[in-house]
Structures are given as structure tokens and as C-alpha cells.
Amino acid sequence: MFVLVDVYFVPRKICLNPVGYVQTDAVGKEINNKTVVSKIVFDEEYLEALQGIEDFSHLFVIFWLHETSEKNRKNLKIHPCGRADLPLVGLFATCTPYRPNPIGLTRVKLLDVRGTVVTVQGLDAFDGTPVLDIKPFDHYEKTSDFKIADWWKQIIKRKKKEEKRLR
Amino acid sequence: MFVLVDVYFVPRKICLNPVGYVQTDAVGKEINNKTVVSKIVFDEEYLEALQGIEDFSHLFVIFWLHETSEKNRKNLKIHPCGRADLPLVGLFATCTPYRPNPIGLTRVKLLDVRGTVVTVQGLDAFDGTPVLDIKPFDHYEKTSDFKIADWWKQIIKRKKKEEKRLR
Numbered sequence: 001m002f003v004l005v006d007v008y009f010v011p012r013k014i015c016l017n018p019v020g021y022v023q024t025d026a027v028g029k030e031i032n033n034k035t036v037v038s039k040i041v042f043d044e045e046y047l048e049a050l051q052g053i054e055d056f057s058h059l060f061v062i063f064w065l066h067e068t069s070e071k072n073r074k075n076l077k078i079h080p081c082g083r084a085d086l087p088l089v090g091l092f093a094t095c096t097p098y099r100p101n102p103i104g105l106t107r108v109k110l111l112d113v114r115g116t117v118v119t120v121q122g123l124d125a126f127d128g129t130p131v132l133d134i135k136p137f138d139h140y141e142k143t144s145d146f147k148i149a150d151w152w153k154q155i156i157k158r159k160k161k162e163e164k165r166l167r
Numbered sequence: 168m169f170v171l172v173d174v175y176f177v178p179r180k181i182c183l184n185p186v187g188y189v190q191t192d193a194v195g196k197e198i199n200n201k202t203v204v205s206k207i208v209f210d211e212e213y214l215e216a217l218q219g220i221e222d223f224s225h226l227f228v229i230f231w232l233h234e235t236s237e238k239n240r241k242n243l244k245i246h247p248c249g250r251a252d253l254p255l256v257g258l259f260a261t262c263t264p265y266r267p268n269p270i271g272l273t274r275v276k277l278l279d280v281r282g283t284v285v286t287v288q289g290l291d292a293f294d295g296t297p298v299l300d301i302k303p304f305d306h307y308e309k310t311s312d313f314k315i316a317d318w319w320k321q322i323i324k325r326k327k328k329e330e331k332r333l334r
Contacts (some may be wrong), residue, residue, distance in 0.1 A: 013182055013183070013184060013297065014179070014182065014183045014184070014185065014297065014299070015180055015181065015182045016181045016183070017180060017268070017269075018181070019180070019254065019267050020197060045260070046267070047242040048244055048260045049244070049259050050257045050259050050260075051256055051257035051260065052261075053257060053259055055260065055314070055315070055316035055317070055319075056260065056315055056316060056319075057315075060272060062229070062270055062272065064181050076213065076215035076216040077215055089219030090216040090217045090218035090219050090314055091216045092213070092217050092220055093217075093218065093219030093223065095241065095302060099300060100184070101184070101186065101300050102297060102301070103183075103229055103300045104298075104325075105229065105300075118182070133259075133266060133268050133272075134259050135262055135272060136261070136262070137315075138315050138323070144221045147222070148222070148224075148303065148305050149219060149221060149223060149305075150222070150225075151220035152187070152222075152303070158328035
């Protein structure tokens, strides 16, 4: 008799505890402004684990998009940024917060480290957002030769226009 | 009477379900080779969610380092890459898999999308690794002006030497 078995002996459910939380005065759309300064307040137990991060200028922050509700995560295809003029694409081709696992990933500029408080610039996360991990950014993450979707270029174009207007 | 309340009304524990799993023939140290080709096999339910990713050349893959055991995650400071000649630094300053939340993050080259099977190059994840999310890579993630720790430069130097030797 043959039986089908799951070849991957790993838990189907993965549980995490935040290592810290975001503190920011920015509200609403302000959080998308790349000049926004926020603090990541780590749990006291991670004081030692932060030693040496000041030697890097940029970090990746991995956080939990806790403001997205499960019922908002039902659509598999979306119009990027909610713009009807852009094509309907799969959510994995976008950075929508409404993802099966609502994990946020942003590269930020490191401004200051004081004890367990890490001040960063450019973190698009609301006040109270649970932080899951941070990682140093190195040049291995650079690429000069890459391709992005045409609709993504339209978003960048509009972003740049708005940034220019705000200057 | 005053009572202390948690100002962040978010769950302290966050639970996730993998969206797919890694398939690779690479074993041991082979997975760190940037030329390694792997497949990410997504759950069938995410077929539609993948539409449009083929318009990008590179993706970020966020995965669960399921081979790290909890007892290996006790050290807050480590010698990067286990090299005693490098300084003892906080784990958040490194890419060690032994992190409070063992989340892996790698930028990969997208080679092919066929149904729910996404073929990528440069994913340093073992066979059977649960994948939590993928995100498109865009030029907003580039920086020309950045700083990394001196010990990190030593690791890059050795990596480059090894890559040269393997060519």
C-alpha cells in the first residue's frame, strides 16, 4: 500500500514574537515620506544584540503590518496603489500590505543608536508597529542591471513628481 | 486609581502560514553559492497572486530558517560567520540564522514562472524551507552612498576570493 506523506517535516504554522515596536509621530500618508524619522524601541533583552549596528549606514527592517485585517487580505489580484489606471496584477508582484503574511520590508537609513532605541529615517510603518527583525544592508543587495514592470515605473514617476512638489 | 496598560493593542504573538516551500538540490555550503538555482513551489491557492511577477528581474524572498533550533538562538553576540578573527558583535549587526525570529531575506534573480513554480537564482535556503513572502525589487532599494562594518568588508573580500577560485 502506498500513502502520500508530507515530505517537509516542518511546522505548517510559524509563530513569532516582536523584538521591538515602532514609535513615530507620522500619521496617515505621512509615513510614506522618505524623510520621516522614526524610532524602533527594542525589548530590553536585546541591548547586547544591537552592538555593532552603528557601523552600518543602512538597515533592512522587517515588520508586521498589524493594521491590515484578515478580511482585507482576500484579493489575490489588485490594482497597485489602488489606482484603477494601473493593471490588475497578482499581489506578490506588488508591495500591497494586504498579503497572505502581512510582512513589511523597508530599507532605512540608520541615524542613531542609544541603548535599545534605534532612530531611523524612511521607515513606512505606523506608530506601534511590531518589528520582527533588522538586518544590515550591504552592497550585495545592489544591482545595476534589473527590470521592473511598466506600471511600477508609472508609480515611481508620480512619486518623484510629488517629492519635487514637497521640496 | 492608576493602572498600567499596554499602549500597543497588538498581539504579542504573531502567527504565519508558509505560502510555499523551497526545492533545491544544493546541500550544505552549496546554498551560499550565488549561482545556485532553486524553485519556490507556492501553494496552489496563490496561482493568481503570482501574475505579473515575471515583469521583474529580481525579487526579495522572505523565508523561515526552519533548521535553526531554539537552543542555538540564545547568544546575543557572535563572531560573524563563526570566525574567531572577526570581532564579537550583536546578532542584529550580522546575518546569522540564529536570530530571535529566524527570518531569512535574500534578493534573488527571477529566472522563470510556470504556474505556481517560480525558479530563482541565488536563494541561500535549504530544500524544504518554508517561504513566507516574496516582493519585487525596485531601484528604491539601491544606494550608492552607504557604510558597512570593517569586519563585513573582510567577509566580502574572502567571498570574492573564493568565487574567483571557483570560476
